[in-house]
Amino acid sequence: MTSTMSDRDRIVERLAELAAALDRRDWDALAAMFVPSATGYGRTGRDGIVATVRAHLGGCGPSQHLLGNHRVEIRGDEARSLTCARVHHQGAGEAAGLFYECFGEYEDHWTRTPDGWRITSRAFTISHDLGDFTVLRPG
Template sequence: MTDTLDDRRLITERLARLAAAFDTRDWEEAAAAFTPEASGYGATGVENVVAVVRRHLGGCGPSQHLLGNHRVTVDGNRARSLTYARVLHQGAGSMADRFYECCGEYDDHWQRTRGQWLLCERRFTVTIQTGDFGVLRPDPAPA
């Protein structure tokens, strides 16, 4: 079993870039974090995984994914990370005065592919939630 600080740093940085991609609605950057056959959010295949996230975030207002308490275990070209998340979503349009916030834990499985760490499986377990889940909605006119 290998568990280098550099691998842990690379995985933690990839998590931060993915969270920022979600918050800026950079779907291309989000897709780049996953293997082609990845599973997550109840979907399989990178296009489907990103489509699920896009249906939730595409039409809401600003969001902020805060990540912490990273626990990363590396075993060769595979890894697992457990990461706490607190995510705030502001409503948009007629729902701009509403919010939805959730706290939970990402359970991510990684694969080293061509020298970079990519997500091959992702689960998010919500443990606390408050507000109006209805602010999560698709972009009315996706690009």
């Protein structure tokens, strides 16, 4: 079967898969979004990226990463995407009833691999936030 999806559509779909992996705490799926040498969340390397995200979401209650206003620029086998995000995190355990919500923009750089588009670098710039950051904690 031949896919009619454009490269832009594939990248937007990968972003949705990444958001779902974060919300499901699917660490293997999260790792698969990045090339092994990727940078993101202040770390270098896929394992470091996953460890950092896990340290924030592992002990947090449910979260929802809402993405929109996708802007994707493709140049051959490289791409850059800018994506607005509204991310809600619910507290768990003694933090139940608390929440932390942030609003910002992801900037991702991509490369085309034999397995499809993968992120080479990721940055999230928070424009504003609400609530209690302490709901983010390791599991």
